[in-house]
Amino acid sequence: MIGFLLIGLLTPFLVCFVVLSLTLFPRRTSLSLFLLKASLSVGLGIGFSSVAFLLVLLDGGPSAQHQAWLVGLPSTAAVLAGIAQRNRSYGVGEDCPAPRDADEGPYLRWIGVLFWFSLVFMLGESLVLVHHFPHGAWDAWAGWNLRARFLLRGGENWLDLAQLSAFFVPWYPLLVPAFIAECWCFLGHDTWLVPPLVGLLYTLATVGLVAAGLTVLRSCWWGGLGGLVLTSSSLFVLSGTWQTADAPVAFYMTATVLCFCLVPRFPRVESRLVLLAGVMAGFAAWTKREGLAFLVCVSAARLLFSERGLEWRRRSKDLLRFLVGALPGLLALAAFEIAVHNANPDRVWKTPDLAAEARIWDPGRWAEVIDLTGREVLAFGNWILPSFLVFLLLIGLGSTPAFRPALRSMLASLAFLFAVYLIYFFLSPDVLEWHAKSTVVRLFGQIWPSLVFLGMMAGRKLEKAESGAT
């Protein structure tokens, strides 16, 4: 049984790893590039598996024949991609126009040791928490895992989930439940083991993205520090073991940001990296509603804040490529929403909120939202955010010029997204204090890994920082 689970889990990861190795990055690989590809493969593998499983569900529910399909089809695709790439030379051994920093930062060895210590500590704590609370947080079992049970146990009647009470948000995207159900399918029954494993994989992969990404783009010093900040952020660690979709959506957001930042380093595969960023953003939309908002924000930011002087035609082409990449996730989302709507066309999706307009024009409400959000965000992760900002102020900003357009557009995307969250709070009919305590920190936790990555990318070169500080 465990063997079947391993096949179900490992096949998509390995296939994505092979495809990434062949199509994007040099074959001569370093440890950091290997970790980067492995981290990206986790999210890609889970995303494509969930889309494939949705197709299986729409085809009448899982069967033994479908399981063979789910393993065989991606493996064949990887072999074909390998054959197609064999005689091509692009993307291999390209020049690096954006040089990395020298690996000579202060406390270099200590930062490495502390990062690994913190990672092991995070893993240990996660395992202890999973042992004590195997079903995760309320939202996990009452939302994500419940729908996974419907997909597995419902068989050909899986769309019965459309008849669920509105409390269970049956129309919510299916990336996480579909992958969990697929693993259960390979196992033959539902077990508590899979959802925490998925949460843990996403948490580790996000740490991998930030640490390996910073190492590839800047230096080991920045990679270790970025990883350390992330593994020390308590809420980020907890969200993985909660088994909610916050960890997966944070992963896809970070992966999108990272892919855009990789473009100046690997310019010969620019179009493929933009496409990959689109795939990741599409999977973010297929994970949670916030992911859909993120996709819109990135599109707007890329159009407005790409390289200065870049003509609109080229920007539009860039955007089109990004959106083409997002198609797998977006099409899966659309197919699922249509299926749920057809299964329960009489559902009242949302009662009109007539008081929303009045709330927009209430200055007291604005002040309350900003006050509560600010307090929750500042206290996030045991006050790690203010410390991170002070760190950036002390070390100073001054990234390599080649990275600046990508950093600018990605920071703008996150700012847009945060503005969307704030507008949601302005309009929400719920009591703000309760809302803020239950939601703000989680929403901020979704963009936290991307912020850490961008902050570290924007930091001044070490030699300059040290001389400036002394």
Added chain:
Amino acid sequence: MGVALLLCVALVSDARMLLGEIRGGYYARVVEDVGKVDARFGYMHPFLPERGEVGFLTDWGETLSVAVDGTESYCPPVLSRVPSRWESRAFGRYFQTQYALAPLLVRCGTDYPHVIGNFSNRRAAARRQFVRGLTRVRDFGDGIVLYRRWSR
């Protein structure tokens, strides 16, 4: 200096996380142990249909029945304000039952051939030995009871 500050905060954060978990802090407050209830409901499956709807009954008051009625709305009144501990428990019972019995659809009310009672404890379940129109089929312990509607 900036690096040293960040390292200190990271270490303190790790230590606070550890202390918090040793004291059963934040995590314990937001997580319910549904595993036990889930296992208890496992014994009920042979008595229930494979799909369709079942009724739901609890002793946590009428608010839930009003909130989770047939005409479901996106944001029911009970969730429009800060839910009290009492309401949270009522919802908790309902959510646990739905989670354990998926893919059955659990509906509030007793007008169904099978009705699940999920009460606060064994004593509360015993007090509902007789519910109008229902026959008690089996008590599964921990306040979980299965009823059947009389055939008309």
